[in-house]
Amino acid sequence: MKKNIILIGFMGVGKGTTARAYAQKYNCFNIDTDDLIESKENQKIKEIFEEKGEKYFRDCEQSCADWIELSVDNSFVSCGGGFYTVSNLTKLGTVVLLDASYEWIFNRLSTAENSKAKLKKRPLFSEPKKAKKLYKERERAYKKIANIVIDVENKSMKSIIKEIHKKVKA
Ligand code: S3P
Numbered sequence: 681m682k683k684n685i686i687l688i689g690f691m692g693v694g695k696g697t698t699a700r701a702y703a704q705k706y707n708c709f710n711i712d713t714d715d716l717i718e719s720k721e722n723q724k725i726k727e728i729f730e731e732k733g734e735k736y737f738r739d740c741e742q743s744c745a746d747w748i749e750l751s752v753d754n755s756f757v758s759c760g761g762g763f764y765t766v767s768n769l770t771k772l773g774t775v776v777l778l779d780a781s782y783e784w785i786f787n788r789l790s791t792a793e794n795s796k797a798k799l800k801k802r803p804l805f806s807e808p809k810k811a812k813k814l815y816k817e818r819e820r821a822y823k824k825i826a827n828i829v830i831d832v833e834n835k836s837m838k839s840i841i842k843e844i845h846k847k848v849k850a
Pocket of ligand 1: 691695759763802803
């Protein structure tokens, strides 16, 4: 079994921030599936969606998952919100879900300092009503596939990364 931590969860729940904090505190490498896809395609996610469509992006996620399965271990992997659908997710490492209500996530994104940029780079968050629908559709599937669920609402980053570390090592 691989020793990666595979961090999943809905857009805007704080996967990237959590991954960076975890990697710094526990001295491990952090990679992000959206960043990997952007560098391989030499294009921003938003542009990939606009020019090549969502199906193409999902195929990129699958090849990214295949590469991780083949080549990555002992790392912290933060994943795009739809990455949980790749066929080999559970082979990549321990799957950890960052969980929060849609309202909390929406509030986190819309009150962030760079809120406009955060919303703009996420094509599937361009319409809050549609984003909420997507959240509802995915809610159960996230919990079903996760080995560990971390409720992040109103918790400090310090306690979130501690909790992940403790539960993954248990
Ligand atoms: C997506 C989430 C995004 C990005 C893409 C699709 C999704 O990542 O992969 O826009 O389907 O939920 P974040 O979860 O980091 O925003």
